[in-house]
Amino acid sequence: MEGVIVAAFGRHYEVATPAGRLQCYPRGKKSSFACGDRVAVVPGGDGQGVIETLHPRRNLLWRSDAFREKLIAANLSHILIVVATEPGFSDLLVSRCIVAAESQDITPLIVLNKADLGERLEAARAQLAPFRALGYEVIEVSALNGAEGLMKRLAGLHAILVGQSGMGKSTLTNALIPEANAATREISEALDSGKHTTTFARLYALDGTAPDNAHGWLIDSPGLQVFGLAHLAADDLAESFIEFRPLLGQCRFRDCRHEAEPGCALLAALADGRIHPRRFEHYRTIRAEIAEAKRLNPGW
Ligand SMILES: Nc1nc2c(ncn2[C@@H]2O[C@H](COP(=O)(O)OP(=O)(O)OP(=O)(O)O)[C@@H](O)[C@H]2O)c(=O)[nH]1
Numbered sequence: 001m002e003g004v005i006v007a008a009f010g011r012h013y014e015v016a017t018p019a020g021r022l023q024c025y026p027r028g029k030k031s032s033f034a035c036g037d038r039v040a041v042v043p044g045g046d047g048q049g050v051i052e053t054l055h056p057r058r059n060l061l062w063r064s065d066a067f068r069e070k071l072i073a074a075n076l077s078h079i080l081i082v083v084a085t086e087p088g089f090s091d092l093l094v095s096r097c098i099v100a101a102e103s104q105d106i107t108p109l110i111v112l113n114k115a116d117l118g119e120r121l122e123a124a125r126a127q128l129a130p131f132r133a134l135g136y137e138v139i140e141v142s143a144l145n146g147a148e149g150l151m152k153r154l155a156g157l158h159a160i161l162v163g164q165s166g167m168g169k170s171t172l173t174n175a176l177i178p179e180a181n182a183a184t185r186e187i188s189e190a191l192d193s194g195k196h197t198t199t200f201a202r203l204y205a206l207d208g209t210a211p212d213n214a215h216g217w218l219i220d221s222p223g224l225q226v227f228g229l230a231h232l233a234a235d236d237l238a239e240s241f242i243e244f245r246p247l248l249g250q251c252r253f254r255d256c257r258h259e260a261e262p263g264c265a266l267l268a269a270l271a272d273g274r275i276h277p278r279r280f281e282h283y284r285t286i287r288a289e290i291a292e293a294k295r296l297n298p299g300w
């Protein structure tokens with residue numbers, strides 16, 4: 001029976017199938033799946049099942065530091081990067097999410113929430129201007145007033161919501177998916193936390209049908225304060241900055257590190273404004289982190 005993984009709980013998985021939801025275990029010992037994975041399962045009665053086959057993935061979003069890696073979601077078309085007019089957001093985290101997306105052929109969409117807070121709107125727009133200039137779509141919403149415009153934009157997409165804590169990701173999820181509201185409330189009540197917190201990723205069908213690949217779906221993920229990219233190779237990192245792409249291979253030295261080398265095409269582009277200084281800073285920061293992770297764990 002074919003299905004889609006809608007939640008991953010470490011050892012077991014919830015799979016949406018034409019026959020309903022099944023709690024499934026992998027056949028082998030060491031296998032890991034992610035929300036959005038398409039699988040073949042064998043139902044075993046009692047609402048349980050065994051995952052027999054993982055169908056080929058279109059892509060896989062994951063994060064890593066020097067010692068751990070974590071699968072986040074598979075088979076995505078878009079990543080919705082949620083930022084807000086307030087509190088302040090990290091544009092470095094936006095670049096990180098874009099790198100993760102570009103390196104896996106996933107389209108980033110930046111969602112600027114709390115657009116109703118008018119006095120902060122211009123500053124947030126200015127902070128996003130370098131991304132907009134690169135052609136990344138920025139959608140302004142107010143989750144408090146519903147999110148109809150965004151809902152229309154999401155039709156048919158296979159997307160994941162990511163963002164820092166406080167950006168209004170939960171409010172946005174609840175506006176987009178009423179079903180998610182109930183789910184977070186149940187969890188909050190069970191944990192007696194009294195707070196809506198997303199603790200694991202969950203996939204929701206966007207049109208109220210069962211999740212499958214023919215229709216749109218949205219994955220709500222826990223806040224990503226850190227989005228480690230230790231698994232990326234240095235070349236993949238540079239390729240994931242789309243404004244660098246036409247320049248790569250144009251430096252005088254083939255092994256140019258784009259630090260201070262003469263004839264560096266990236267530094268020339270930085271000097272004459274074709275590369276935004278913030279973006280180059282983000283590139284340097286992420287590259288240093290990757291180098292540090294590889295130093296701590298040469299196995300990477
Ligand atoms: N003015 C305004 N406030 C909003 C909007 N969306 C969310 N908020 C408020 O922002 C605060 C944070 O919202 P949450 O949805 O809890 O934020 P979150 O990003 O899910 O944060 P975590 O649960 O910590 O991950 C809450 O007080 C919301 O009421 C909006 O569109 N406009």
Ligand SMILES: [Zn+2]
Pocket residue numbers: 251256257258259261263264265266267
């Ligand atoms: Zn160079």
